[in-house]
Amino acid sequence: MKKQHATVRFCGIAGDGIVTSGKVFSGAAADMGLDVLVNDNFSAEIRGLGKSTTDIRVSPTRVRSMGDGIDALVAMSVAESIPEIKDITEHGFVIFDCENDPDTRKEHGLEEYIPENLGSFAVPLKRLSNENARSTIARNIVSMGALSYLLGLPPDIFTELIDRKLSKKGEKVVQRNVDAFMAGRSYCDEHYGPHTTLDTPKDPEPKKLVTGNQAVAQGALDCGLKFFAGYPITPATTIMEIVAKELPKLDGWMLQAEDEIAAIGAVLGASFAGKRAMTSTAGPGLALMSEMINMGVMSEVPLVIANVQRGGPSTGLPTKVEQGDLNIAMYGGSGDSPRVVMAPTNAEECYSGIQYAFDIAERFQTPVIFLSDLFLGQRTEVDRIERRVERDRSTRVKPTNDELTSYNRFADTETGISPWVIPGEPDALYSVTGLEHSETGNPNFDAQVHLRMQEKRYRKFETLQKELPKPQVIGDLDAEIGLSCWGSVRGAVIEAMDIAREEGVKSKMIVSMMINPQREDDFRAFFESCKEVIIPEMNHSGQYAALMKSRYGIRPREMHFPGVTPVSPRKIADKIKEVQNELATETPRLAIV
Amino acid sequence: MNLLQKRHVLQSFERAKATKARKHRDTLPTWCPGCGHFTPLQALYEAMEDHAIESKDFVLVSGIGCSGRFPFFIKGFGLHGLHGRAVPIATGVKLANPELEVVIVGGDGDGVGIGGGHFPHAARSNFDLTYLLLDNAIYGLTKGQTSPTSPMGMVSSTSPYGNISKPLNASTMALTYGATFVARVFSQDRDECTKLIGDAMKHKGFSLVHVLSPCIEFHKTVTYDSVQDEVARLPEDYEPTDRVQALVLSESTDPIYTGLFLKEDAPSYLDRVAEVRKQFEAPVIA
Ligand SMILES: Cc1ncc(C[n+]2csc(CCOP(=O)(O)OP(=O)(O)O)c2C)c(N)n1
Ligand code: SF4
Ligand SMILES: [Mg+2]
Numbered sequence: 001m002k003k004q005h006a007t008v009r010f011c012g013i014a015g016d017g018i019v020t021s022g023k024v025f026s027g028a029a030a031d032m033g034l035d036v037l038v039n040d041n042f043s044a045e046i047r048g049l050g051k052s053t054t055d056i057r058v059s060p061t062r063v064r065s066m067g068d069g070i071d072a073l074v075a076m077s078v079a080e081s082i083p084e085i086k087d088i089t090e091h092g093f094v095i096f097d098c099e100n101d102p103d104t105r106k107e108h109g110l111e112e113y114i115p116e117n118l119g120s121f122a123v124p125l126k127r128l129s130n131e132n133a134r135s136t137i138a139r140n141i142v143s144m145g146a147l148s149y150l151l152g153l154p155p156d157i158f159t160e161l162i163d164r165k166l167s168k169k170g171e172k173v174v175q176r177n178v179d180a181f182m183a184g185r186s187y188c189d190e191h192y193g194p195h196t197t198l199d200t201p202k203d204p205e206p207k208k209l210v211t212g213n214q215a216v217a218q219g220a221l222d223c224g225l226k227f228f229a230g231y232p233i234t235p236a237t238t239i240m241e242i243v244a245k246e247l248p249k250l251d252g253w254m255l256q257a258e259d260e261i262a263a264i265g266a267v268l269g270a271s272f273a274g275k276r277a278m279t280s281t282a283g284p285g286l287a288l289m290s291e292m293i294n295m296g297v298m299s300e301v302p303l304v305i306a307n308v309q310r311g312g313p314s315t316g317l318p319t320k321v322e323q324g325d326l327n328i329a330m331y332g333g334s335g336d337s338p339r340v341v342m343a344p345t346n347a348e349e350c351y352s353g354i355q356y357a358f359d360i361a362e363r364f365q366t367p368v369i370f371l372s373d374l375f376l377g378q379r380t381e382v383d384r385i386e387r388r389v390e391r392d393r394s395t396r397v398k399p400t401n402d403e404l405t406s407y408n409r410f411a412d413t414e415t416g417i418s419p420w421v422i423p424g425e426p427d428a429l430y431s432v433t434g435l436e437h438s439e440t441g442n443p444n445f446d447a448q449v450h451l452r453m454q455e456k457r458y459r460k461f462e463t464l465q466k467e468l469p470k471p472q473v474i475g476d477l478d479a480e481i482g483l484s485c486w487g488s489v490r491g492a493v494i495e496a497m498d499i500a501r502e503e504g505v506k507s508k509m510i511v512s513m514m515i516n517p518q519r520e521d522d523f524r525a526f527f528e529s530c531k532e533v534i535i536p537e538m539n540h541s542g543q544y545a546a547l548m549k550s551r552y553g554i555r556p557r558e559m560h561f562p563g564v565t566p567v568s569p570r571k572i573a574d575k576i577k578e579v580q581n582e583l584a585t586e587t588p589r590l591a592i593v
Numbered sequence: 594m595n596l597l598q599k600r601h602v603l604q605s606f607e608r609a610k611a612t613k614a615r616k617h618r619d620t621l622p623t624w625c626p627g628c629g630h631f632t633p634l635q636a637l638y639e640a641m642e643d644h645a646i647e648s649k650d651f652v653l654v655s656g657i658g659c660s661g662r663f664p665f666f667i668k669g670f671g672l673h674g675l676h677g678r679a680v681p682i683a684t685g686v687k688l689a690n691p692e693l694e695v696v697i698v699g700g701d702g703d704g705v706g707i708g709g710g711h712f713p714h715a716a717r718s719n720f721d722l723t724y725l726l727l728d729n730a731i732y733g734l735t736k737g738q739t740s741p742t743s744p745m746g747m748v749s750s751t752s753p754y755g756n757i758s759k760p761l762n763a764s765t766m767a768l769t770y771g772a773t774f775v776a777r778v779f780s781q782d783r784d785e786c787t788k789l790i791g792d793a794m795k796h797k798g799f800s801l802v803h804v805l806s807p808c809i810e811f812h813k814t815v816t817y818d819s820v821q822d823e824v825a826r827l828p829e830d831y832e833p834t835d836r837v838q839a840l841v842l843s844e845s846t847d848p849i850y851t852g853l854f855l856k857e858d859a860p861s862y863l864d865r866v867a868e869v870r871k872q873f874e875a876p877v878i879a
Contacts, residue, residue, distance in 0.1 A: 227689050229681075249873040253688055253866055258714040262681035265674070265711075269654065269685025272672055273693065277685065295675055423670040423686070423693055426649045429612075431664040431671025434657075442620050442665055443673075 001091060002197050005059030007067055008147065010140070011084050012076030014050050017140035021074065022054030024144055024165070026209060026380055028158045029058040033204030037063045038380035039566060042319045051080040060199050063381075064491035068570040071196075072151070074143045076125075078109045085113050093119025093195055095146050097126060097139070119195050121150065123187055132179040141177050145184025152197035155185060210383035212376040212488075215350035216306050217242035220278055222389045223355040226252040227277040229266035231259055231285060234318045235374040236308040239280040250391065260285035264292040264303065271302045272432065274396070274422030276358055278304035283312045283325050286332070286369075293367045294333040297457065299432035300410065300418070302361035302368075306354065309373040309487075311563045321374040322563030323487055326543040329369040330516060336454060338461050340368040341516040344376065345490035351385045353513050363395035364417060364460045371515070373538070375566050376488035396420055404428060408439040412452060416459030461517045468519050471512035473526060479506035481579055482530030484523075484556075486515060486544050489536055489567050496572035503573070505580045507534075515544075520551065527554050532579050536572050538563050595817065597781060598627050605631045605666070608638045612668040620665045629780040629806030629817075630660055630727055636786035637667065637696070637725070643791050652695050654683040656703030659733040659808075663698040677708030680715045683722050691721070691863050694794060701728040701742040705761050709741070716770035716799050721861040723793040723800045726763050727780075729808035730815045737811030747814060764843040764854060767801040768836060773857040774800035775839065777850065779824050780807070781817060789853065798861045805851075820849075827852035 043050030075081030125139040257263035270277035311317025399419030407428040421428040536559035651669030657676035664671025793800035825848035839854040
């Protein structure tokens with residue numbers, strides 16, 4: 001059977017080599033020129049009975065989401081794999097361990113759960129690993145051999161990859177793993193024969209892979225990040241780890257702070273001193289940072305905070321995805337506390353977006369909260385990033401000589417942006433404070449002063465709104481059904497729109513990395529051109545939909561996927577069709593009121 | 594207010610008028626006349642002069658409290674931070690620009706209460722910062738509640754039946770946390786204050802100057818007179834080189850010693866950063 005694209009799932013417990021399997025399979029697929037998306041799913045426990053799965057979706061065309069269902073399940077352990085079987089689509093198959101030969105497979109407990117219509121391939125993973133690699137440790141490599149054979153993929157790219165990855169450990173180790181891999185293949189060749197033929201490009205152009213968190217770190221380093229302070233928290237820690245290694249080479253430094261309050265405090269200090277500085281965190285850390293973010297708003301000090309969302313509230317689900325931090329990002333401050341909120345939708349936007357975040361933060365002297373999420377931050381995707389390396393980049397508005405003679409740190413200007421002198425530069429001493437202050441920066445609680453300064457702080461956002469790039473409108477512009485979404489859901493929505501179009505229903509979508517502020521005229525015009533608006537997002541309460549409702553007065557159909565796994569394109573496609581059906585049969589309710 | 598204190602108040606006003614913001618009346622010291630905080634302010638002016646510190650290179654980061662108002666009264670850049678967070682903010686300033694002279698000022702509530710979690714890390718990391726902790730054993734700005742350095746038995750609006758927790762000793766804390774410069778001074782003693790602040794700024798590494806700085810408005814028991822009766826200078830022949838000996842003396846309550854407990858030469862955090870970076874001095878290929 002021929003197949004355009006496939007999703008493979010490795011399932012097991014700690015020690016089964018699930019992560020390595022994912023890396024090898026995705027790496028080989030990328031080397032074959034396939035597009036790749038990898039989503040790891042771990043339990044929060046480090047060892048013990050924690051279950052872990054890795055899904056790899058590959059295709060000769062663009063892979064935008066994890067899709068719906070899987071085509072192959074590699075079951076490295078039994079109990080954990082049983083509930084995964086239901087996700088296998090028609091014509092899919094399962095690879096599982098048997099003791100010696102296929103006759104013992106029934107005893108193993110998994111087979112009876114595999115429905116008739118699925119392929120069921122017992123392979124003595126442990127025995128073949130023992131025979132070839134002298135321990136059971138290479139059982140995942142044996143399974144890789146079996147999988148590659150059953151999918152009709154050539155062996156050489158896999159063996160080259162094993163060679164590359166393991167060469168540091170010596171020739172013997174490489175040879176044992178290659179043998180284990182080939183043993184898995186030959187076993188399937190002898191006992192089963194190929195199952196599927198996966199399309200691969202004729203002249204493969206090997207692709208590089210990247211994660212969202214890597215892209216955030218690289219983007220920041222490339223646009224002049226000089227100081228980072230942070231406190232470890234899943235799923236943001238990898239950002240901190242990368243900059244810890246790279247910053248000292250670039251005349252910068254990463255400070256591991258004692259808590260998130262200290263981290264954002266040090267960032268505020270470094271930024272006050274004129275350096276590009278940032279922190280990264282997740283929900284619980286963002287909650288701790290809220291007072292300092294407010295101080296950034298009041299004292300107009302740039303802050304860049306990359307918040308990689310995980311399941312909440314509270315400590316929540318550290319290793320599961322959710323888009324639950326929009327409200328705290330938007331509103332998590334005392335008083336009227338405007339801040340920039342951005343949400344990248346893929347690794348490219350993690351890179352370009354974080355650079356834009358620094359540009360905005362510095363030019364507008366404001367906190368910017370950059371909302372990535374666990375799925376986007378950790379998943380591996382093909383690297384489509386166009387690097388822009390400009391380490392001395394600055395968007396700071398400096399004072400003219402005139403402005404310097406009677407310098408006011410918080411001069412009330414037409415744009416709301418006050419020219420900014422940094423400590424160490426002469427002729428312009430000032431203090432900043434979280435207290436309300438006059439243009440000089442000195443505390444002042446006069447009602448008139450408060451009104452004026454509040455207006456000034458909001459005016460910066462009006463200026464920014466005018467400078468923002470246009471939001472993206474995707475799909476069939478004449479469609480009656482419009483969608484909007486934010487963050488990593490975008491990929492699934494585009495895929496859903498494609499599915500719906502193939503099944504006869506047109507739709508369009510508006511999406512922007514900018515959540516606050518937003519180019520409101522463009523959004524309003526888009527919504528006015530729709531009869532119905534659908535907003536899917538990964539949370540229970542519809543945080544983005546609530547924002548759209550209050551900002552544009554729309555009445556969207558909300559779809560809530562409260563986290564844990566990435567969004568299903570199928571469900572969104574069905575919703576598009578359902579709404580189209582209603583439109584055809586009923587008098588539509590007004591999308592805009 | 595005694596005569597000496599009166600003089601410090603007047604002088605502080607005179608100096609404050611000569612700050613960056615002399616055109617604005619709102620930057621004259623806002624403290625109660627006679628507040629212990631006037632002397633360290635005065636002493637800081639003098640130390641800056643003594644050491645010819647240029648105002649453009651001087652950054653004062655403060656916490657929130659009566660003591661936290663310092664940035665508005667000095668000639669230099671100021672960062673009036675958040676309650677308890679002056680230490681991490683100052684760390685960021687110093688690491689971002691090591692050329693700047695960075696001084697922290699905060700109260701006892703600010704430094705060992707709400708901000709108590711930051712103090713050990715700044716000390717053990719030996720960030721090159723000078724920390725003036727103005728200890729009045731009370732929450733001044735919020736009008737007289739019990740603080741973490743308040744004596745046991747102290748009656749206040751938040752401990753109406755007397756404080757039942759033991760007070761913390763900021764000098765001892767700094768010594769156990771590994772600070773490399775630890776001194777205590779009575780705020781009445783301006784010359785000593787000036788000298789210690791100057792030496793602290795000169796010291797490379799984390800320096801604590803623990804100022805016993807009475808709150809004349811709210812504290813009924815820790816007053817100029819009570820402190821005057823309790824303090825004594827460290828013995829003439831004391832050498833500030835032994836941390837254990839320093840701890841013994843800093844813990845003494847009868848008398849409460851003032852002076853320099855410890856001065857230790859050790860690489861500062863930035864020295865260690867430079868050490869790490871050295872290996873990359875060859876051009877880096879991105
Ligand atoms: C997060 C937070 N909690 C509480 C306060 C209120 N507050 C302001 S100053 C202060 C205590 C000040 O005492 P201290 O630090 O000893 O300084 P002093 O006024 O005595 O110099 C408190 C509780 C605040 N500003 N921020
Ligand atoms: S209340 Fe106390 S600490 Fe505050 S200014 Fe008055 S005397 Fe000083
Ligand atoms: Mg106090």
